[in-house]
Amino acid sequence: MSTDNRRCGYDTVFLDRRLVLHVIFKHIQSKSKVLLNKRFASVDHTEKGVIVHCEDGSSYVGDILVGADGIYSAVRREMWKCADVIQPGLITEAERRCVSSEYQVLYGMSSATAGLYKGNYDVTYMKDRSTMVITGKENTVYWFIFKKLDRVYHVGEIPRYTKEDAANFAEQNLDINIEKEPKVTFGDIWRNRKCYTLVATEEASFNTWTFARFVCLGDAVHK
Helix, strand or coil: CCCCCCCCCCCCCCCCHHHHHHHHHHCCCCHHHCCCCCCEEEEEECCCCEEEEECCCCEEEECCEEECCCCCCHHHHHHHHHHHHHCCCCCCHHHHCCCEEEEEEEEEEECCCCCCCCCCEEEEEECCEEEEEEECHHHCEEEEEEEEEEEEEECCCCCCCCHHHHHHHHHCCCCCEEECCCCEEHHHHHHCEEEEEEEEEEECECCCCEECCEEECHHHCEC
16 A cells, blocks of 8 residues: 555555544534434334434434445335335345355454554455455554355355354464565464454345435445
8 A cells, every 4th residue: 555645645544443433523513413322223204204213212303314334234124114115026035135245354453563564555365365454554454364255155144253263264374475575474463463353245236225215325235
């Protein structure tokens, strides 16, 4: 990853999601409108608007409901329910089952590791495996190891992994070369780990992104 800023006027950076959220929140003027610890439960959809109900019993009235709530989107689920009533057949069985997974990825963060420096962007390709390692501010290392699964898994059967699964996966990949000179292996990065997670990498491209007063964004419609 080049730190050359001639093209954009800014250096390229890679940082924690929590830091991005902190910066965004700091610049919101009406902070009272940001409600934390609210889990979406259901929605009443009418000609005049939507009433969103949360699991804690609270409800909120608005004009539209926007769901940027990930591949297993609860908002998308409610949108489908609404479409089934108003326009039966719009959401096909193929669309409902389009989520699949062909790869798994172990990803995490490590503290500064000898041989890796701010601005480095290292990719290694192997048969059925690849890595991506990005070194950010204060030489914090953000890393990913992708591995092809034994087959394509579909919605309802996509694997879930434990911390023990993740650690075992890492141990099986310690010898992967990240840098040639000076030599850096994934084992070097793993020893400095701060956090890590193993997940199946879901893929999906839904046909229906909006319906009535519903809108879905991001992974909720295109993962």
